[in-house]
Amino acid sequence: MKITPIRKRKRVYQEIIEQIKTAVATGEVQPGDKLPSERALSEMLSVSRTSVKEALTVLKASGVIHIKPGVGAFLVQDSPQRLQVKLADLLQEKETALVELIELRQAIEGDAAYYAAKRITSRQKENLLAVFERLVAIEEQGTVAVEEDYQFHLAIIEAANNPLMRDVMNLISDNMLRVLAKNQEASERNERFQGEIAEEHRNIYEAIINGKPQEARKAMWQHFQGVKQRHVKERGSMVDD
Known part of the structure; x- marks a missing residue:
C-alpha cells in the first residue's frame, strides 16, 4: 500500500x-x-x-x-x-511556533499591562484612549483590525515605561502581526469571537486607565488565553470542513 x-x-x-x-x-x-x-x-x-x-x-x-x-x-x-x-x-510556517509565540506574548504583555496601570503618564493615557477608540470603531464594523490591534498593544507596552520590554517586543513585532492577523481572521469568521475580543480589549483598557495593575495583568493574560483557544478552535473547524 x-x-x-x-x-x-x-x-x-x-x-x-x-x-x-x-x-x-x-x-x-x-x-x-x-x-x-x-x-x-x-x-x-x-x-x-x-x-x-x-x-x-x-x-x-x-x-x-x-x-x-x-x-x-x-x-x-x-x-x-x-x-x-x-x-x-x-x-512553511510551523503551527507550534505560533502557539509558542502567543504564550511568550502572554507572559511579557501581562506584566506590561501591570506596569502600564502603575506608570502610565497623562500623555500616554491620551494616546491609549485614541488608539482604543480607533480599535473599537474598526471592531464595530466587523472588519479585520490588525493594525489597530497592533497599535493598541504597542501603546500598552510603551505605557509600561520599561525600555527593555519595548526592545523585546520590537524584536518579535513581525510575528506579533502574524498572530494578530490570524486572531482577527478567526473573529471575522465567528460573530461570537468578535464579541469576545472586543470585551477582552475593553477589560484591558479599563484596568489600565483606572490604575488597577493586578486586574490589568489578569485581563491581558485572559486575552491571550482567548487568542490561543480561538486559534485552536479555528484549526479544528478547518479540519472538520
Whole structure:
C-alpha cells in the first residue's frame, strides 16, 4: 500500500502569497514593482478583500513589501532570490511556533499591562484612549483590525515605561502581526469571537486607565488565553470542513 503524506490545506492568504511568489519566480513582477491594489487583487484571484488585506499585512511584517499610504504596496528592493526565500519561509510556517509565540506574548504583555496601570503618564493615557477608540470603531464594523490591534498593544507596552520590554517586543513585532492577523481572521469568521475580543480589549483598557495593575495583568493574560483557544478552535473547524 503506497501512502503519501497528507498536506495541510493552505489558508486563503497563503494561496495569495503563493501566487506572488510564483510571479516573482517567473519575473512577472520585479523588486521595487508596485502590486495591484487590494480591490484588483481581490477580483483577479476571486477572493475577499479581507484575505488580500491579511496577505499584505503578513508580507509587510515579513519585509517583503512596503506600503506607501495613498499610493499602494511595493515589493522591496532586494534580489529576486532573496524575495523568494522570504516568501518560501512564510509558506512553511510551523503551527507550534505560533502557539509558542502567543504564550511568550502572554507572559511579557501581562506584566506590561501591570506596569502600564502603575506608570502610565497623562500623555500616554491620551494616546491609549485614541488608539482604543480607533480599535473599537474598526471592531464595530466587523472588519479585520490588525493594525489597530497592533497599535493598541504597542501603546500598552510603551505605557509600561520599561525600555527593555519595548526592545523585546520590537524584536518579535513581525510575528506579533502574524498572530494578530490570524486572531482577527478567526473573529471575522465567528460573530461570537468578535464579541469576545472586543470585551477582552475593553477589560484591558479599563484596568489600565483606572490604575488597577493586578486586574490589568489578569485581563491581558485572559486575552491571550482567548487568542490561543480561538486559534485552536479555528484549526479544528478547518479540519472538520
